[in-house]
Amino acid sequence: MSVQYDLPDPPTDAISAVKFAPKSSRMLVSSWDKFVYLYDTAPPSGQLLSKFEHRAPVLDxxxxxxxxxxxxxxxxxxxxxxxxxxxxQKLLSTHAAGVRSVAYSPSHNILISASWDCTLHVHRLTDTSQEPLKIMLPNKPFSLSTTATKLVVAMSARTVHIYELSSLAANDKPEPWQRRESSLKFMTRAVSCMPTDLGYASGSIEGRVAVEWFDPSTESQARKYAFKCHRLNPPEGDEGGDIVYPVNALAFHPTHGTFASGGGDGIVALWDGLAKRRIRQYQRYSSSVAALGFSGDGKYLAIATCPGFEDGKEAVGEGEIKIHIRGLADGEAKGKGAK
Structure with missing residues (x-):
């Protein structure tokens, strides 16, 4: 049986990211209120352990x-x-504009930061006194995701670069392993890699998700596809078409390989990317879904909600900011064909 509870002492401004620790119930949350929050999410209610103040809004x-x-x-x-x-707190590097994303690679012990100044910084954590490797990007980065071997950078202008982490760790001034154009026609909002190291999913502001594979072979590339989601039927009598919401967040289940999507419609859905089917859709939340994250053991899903512009609420104080922890029942996130 599934259970859900809300964490106490949530952030006071829009939530930008939720990340579980790999092997425990601890979770980090970043917010536009200039704080990073550390929670213990263990049921029945979780608790706030610490807050860490920054000079400006924290984006990831x-x-x-x-x-x-x-x-x-x-x-x-x-x-x-x-x-x-x-x-x-220790300053690792300074970009020329806001830093949108950070991603840590445990297999290579490097940290990648991506900034709106169109650069990646690759920090080799064995010696943080060294200057990070700086890589110029052709466009502004919106989202990062890693596998054991790859880094995916989703940018504006529908640009996607895929890097081999081994090359980044070797400080080779590497070129991308692959350059791609997104399958989605509108701006990418989120990208998340498969735990199998075989590919990734991306979501756009126009209520669509694309599923793609790393293998550049013609056969493998023929498998990629995109689908519509996070849309509502128009009110009765309105012939204007579906109401479309952005896909704000994506997260893959660490063991089943299925993934969750969260949208501006306040909906979280679970998808079987291989079978091309929706597994289930949860009840609508009172605010836009801003961020998602599965626990390392796959037993919990963190769902961060806060008002978004799609709600018609420009002031965050007009809506609810919450972090919901959903305990997943056995088989709840399994694909249709999984045993």
Whole structure:
């Protein structure tokens, strides 16, 4: 039986990211209120453990080489390391514009930060005194995701670059392993990689999700597809077509390989990407779904909700900001053909 509860002491401004620790119930949350929050999400209600103040809104956060280390990306152009036990913060690098995303690779012990100044910084964490490797991007990055071997960078102008992490770790001034044009016609909002290291899903502002594979062979590329989601039927008598909402968040289940999507319509849906089918759709939340994250063991799904412009509420105070923790029943996130 599924259970759901809301974490106490949620952020006071829009939530930008939720990230579970790989091997525990600890979770990091970043917010536009200039804080990073550390929670223990263990049922029945979870608890806030610590808050870490920044100089400006925090756009992304991730755990690092262990569960006492976090990395953050902020509007103040900075990429930072936080010691979660002492609260000490260390500046790793400064971009020329806001830092949109951070991603840590445990297999290569590197941190990648992506900034609106159209650069990636690759930090080799074995020696943080070294200058990070700086890679110019052709367009503004909107989302990052990693597998054990790959980094996917989704950018404006429908541009997608895929890098081999081994090349980034070797400091080779690497070129992308692949350059692609997104299958989606409108701006990419989120990208998330398959835990199988075989491909990724991306979501757009126009209520669509695309599923693609890394293998460049013609046969494999023929398998990619896109589908409509996060749309509502128009009111009765309205002939204007569906009401379309952005896909704000995507997250793959760590063991089943299915994925969740969260939209501006306040809906979370689970999808079987291989079978091309929706597994289930949860009840509508009172605000836009801003971020999603599965726990490392796949037993919980964190759902962050907050008002978005699609709600007609420009002031965050007009709506609810919540972090819902959904405990998944056995088989709830399994694909249709899974045993």
């Amino acid at each position: 956060v991730c755990f690092g080489e262990n569960e006492n280390v976090a990395y953050t990306a902020g509007v103040d152009h900075a990429c930072r390391r936080i010691d979660l036990t002492t609260s000490d």
